[in-house]
Amino acid sequence: MTTTPSAPTGAANIGVVGLAVMGSNLARNLASREGNTVAVFNRSWEKTETLVTEHPEAGFIATKDYAEFAAALQKPRTAIIMVQAGRGTDAVIDELVKVFEPGDIIVDGGNALFTDTIRREAAVRATGINFVGAGISGGEEGALNGPSIMPGGSAEAWVTLKPILESIAAVAEGEPCVTHVGTDGAGHFVKMIHNGIEYVDMQLIAEAYDLLRRVGGLEPAAIAEVFAEWNTGELESYLIEITAEVLRQVDATTGKPLVDVILDQAGAKGTGAWTVQTALDLGVPVSGIAEAVFARSLSSKPAQRAAAASLPGSTQEWQLADRDAFVEDVRRALYASKIIAYSQGFDAIVAGAEQYDWDIKKGDIAKIWRAGCIIRARFLNRITEAYAADPGLVALVTAPYFAEAVAGALPSWRRVVAGAALAGIPTPAFASSLSYYDGLRADRLPAALVQGQRDFFGAHTYKRVDKEGTFHTLWSGDRSEIRADDSH
Secondary structure (H helix, E strand, C coil): CCCCCCCCCCCECEEEECCCHHHHHHHHHHHCCCCCCEEEECCCHHHHHHHHHHCHHHCCEECCCHHHHHHCECCCCEEEECCCCCHHHHHHHHHHHHHCCCCCEEEECCCCCHHHHHHHHHHHHCCCCEEEEEEEECHHHHHHHCCEEEECCCHHHHHHHHHHHHHHCCEECCEECECCCCCCCHHHHHHHHHHHHHHHHHHHHHHHHHHHHHCCCCCHHHHHHHHHHHCCCCCCEHHHHHHHHHHHCECCCCCCEHHHHCCCCCCCCCHHHHHHHHHHHHCCCCHHHHHHHHHHHHHCCHHHHHHHCCCCCCCCCCCCCCHHHHHHHHHHHHHHHHHHHHHHHHHHHHHHHHHHCCCCCHHHHHHHCCCCCCCCECCHHHHHHHHHHCCCCCCHHHCHHHHHHHHHHHHHHHHHHHHHHHHCCCCHHHHHHHHHHHHHHCCCCCHHHHHHHHHHHHCCCEECCCCCCEEEECCCCCCCEEECCCCC
């Protein structure tokens, strides 16, 4: 094993712990920016040695242990952890706390669950050290060339971190895609919601592809051109762009479209499920995100799918009079559903901010998602404009631009969802998004009956439309109505 000389004391202004692909790329990004000198440490020396050897231009300061890593950093010391979420993160934090001092900063750049970040921040703060949970989006490419960054933590830590993170973030319209989101776990919370929106965005695109192929009769290469065209208009986004690239790809072994040889079982790493679980706790409907998570779960149940393959469908053939008109219907349905996805996601951000006392500026979040991250899209500027015009906007879809866009898409959206249902083609994200929209605008919902049922079997009480107060019917008695304490 090659050894390294002791690192020079206080030579680096930033350090990175964890040198897998994401950590290595982030370290290279940091090192490429003027004014940054980067100390690096990995539990296995081999990864450190490989990074330093392959990228001598970066001028990395390689360190062998935590003590040497800490000594290599200028005060206040700043370290970014890029390790697997969970116990690995806790282990690294424990080691850094031993060698850091009050005023130093530990940044967790992994995909941590925000409640873990809240716990870690409180524990580390007790030592006088600052702890910052920072959501980093953009994948391997973003880490190297400029991600969208969502840091939480204290205002004190942000003073030190701001110039460093601004130097490496993606840039949109001259503005770095980073902002101080809020205290303790706010950064990881917003990153979690970002990933939830990413789930439904991908599912909606997949449903559009499926309809274009199964109903429109288009082959993957032709669908790629459709998506490329869509990417020049209001649907312009990173995910639309890469969808065209995936659909163009031909498998070298079989000569078939690559999409036809990829097993139709989608994986998931937790952030989508966390978003749905958190939304349930907050009482926020994120039906599109939930259906996207469930669609991945369903795809990954091969035994159940095989057993159900012979079940009757009672379907009707979808007769197309005009294929171009159908393609346009799908495009509009996709755009309307995408608006609902973001509206639900921002609803969750608002609810989380209220629950955890975070001062999250919704317009700023949309701004930092314009470049670097996976859900970057043209219409994010419209979200920023909507919250600038009305900071108290109760639902994004009610903003004039989005309300008008959805209104224009409604006939297409309904045709697509209805046609898919009749033809037996699953469109869970399209359909649930439309149902949510219709529920949101309904003057009265069947929730009245649900509440009556709950009162019957569990004395959960109800309120009336014609007078104040909370009531219960004596269902097991004379069925008279009495005033009661609210037990919703």
